[in-house]
Amino acid sequence: MTDESDSILVVTQYFPPETGASQTRWDELSKRWSEEASVTVLTSAPDYPEGEIYDGYDNQWLRHEKRDGVDVFYTKTITSPSGNLLRRSLKFVWFMLISMVVGLRHVSPSVVIATSPQPLTGISAWVIARVKRATFVFEVRDLWPESILAVSDFDNKLVIWLLERTVTFLYQRSDHLIVVSKAFIEPIVDCGVDRSKIAFHPNGIDLAFYDVEGDGSPVLNDLDDEFTISYVGTIGLAHGLSIVLEAAPGLDDVQFVIVGDGAERDVLEAQAADLDNVTFTGRRPKEEVPYILRESDVALVHLKPRDIFETVIPSKLLESMAAGLPVILGVRGEAKRILMDADAGIAIEPDNNEELVSAIRRLRDDPEEWKAFAASGREYVNAYFDWDSISGEYLETITERGDRFDE
DSSP: OOOTTOEEEEEOSOOTTSOSHHHHHHHHHHHHHTTTSEEEEEEEOSOTTTTSOOTTOOOOSEEEEEETTEEEEEEOOOOOOTTOHHHHHHHHHHHHHHHHHHHHHHOOOSEEEEEOSSTTHHHHHHHHHHHHTOEEEEEESSOTTHHHHHSSOOOOHHHHHHHHHHHHHHHHHOSEEEESSGGGHHHHHTTTOOGGGEEEOOOOBOGGGGOOOSOOOSTTGGGTTSEEEEEESOOOTTSOTHHHHHHGGGOTTEEEEEEOOOTTHHHHHHHTTTOTTEEEEEOOOGGGHHHHHHHOSEEEEEOOSOGGGGGOOOHHHHHHHHTTOOEEEEOOTHHHHHHHHHTOEEEOOTTOHHHHHHHHHHHHHOHHHHHHHHHHHHHHHHHHOBHHHHHHHHHHHHHHOOOOOOO
16 A cells, blocks of 8 residues: 555656557656556657657656646657657667756655666666665666667677666666566576566556547548558567568458658658558547557558567567457467467468468458457456556556566
């Protein structure tokens, strides 16, 4: 249980009105925690992923607003499209510095949480926690530098070494380490971290958010008679969505809809110019996602075949299952385990367009299997990935040293 003295500061580069896995996670957690504790979020002016400040916001030094009972401070940022590595790196360093200054001046927390990516938030949070004599919590949502090396040809050995030393420092100095995938635990223990301070609190789902009726999005209005495969999320280097362009020519009676934005969108959209059955919609408001998924027939979740991605659980996998949508999953490891346990769709090898074509035809031609996958996936996320349960257990971990993950 918490008490009136609990004051939680969350340091995160990304937060609504931006959309994405990190933004959704901290929106859901913070608003639930605010019912029992004082919660403040320290974040950047919203510009992800296009690098343009959102309508209704200015890139001012400091903006405060109240969001679902949470105090949110938006700080001045270095705007950066997700594909610009140099500006993105400067943005990360800048946020580390400015969040440190704002946190030290404006907040007096009893718990300070930093969430990655990016890992430099951890340095800011650690300094704030130590100066304020607060509990320091480091949340690991990606393993660094492994994640950046998996999706780029970045090979600056000094920077890689510095990143390795930074995350190891944060692992070892944290009072609690939170992981969103059980597959992160062993690599962290290998860094000399005491297993007893690691807790598993995954991403979750608000099932009611996906129980929608009526026409809440225009995205699929013209595709009522088409068997539709939707990808909803970031279109980045990691996601390997060229597989869609390779599969589409062999599926004239199937429509692919790619919803979102990111570093690879322009390239892929140009390559798909001659494909009548591939549509790019751009970024859509989070509130439209349940309607888009409901009107789709199958969700595609895909990442490039990299060892590091075997440890992740894509949030779009859980979202699709919550919407009662069968999933075609091109991700190995932990995500595949969840899909198989849930019996919620078909797993294919990443980057294998022939397996993608075969899986689509199988689901299109077998409506009974389609229904079984849809029902099973929704039941599974309701049982194991409910935000109310996750947020309560997480709050107990960081405020009363609750139960830790035990193998």
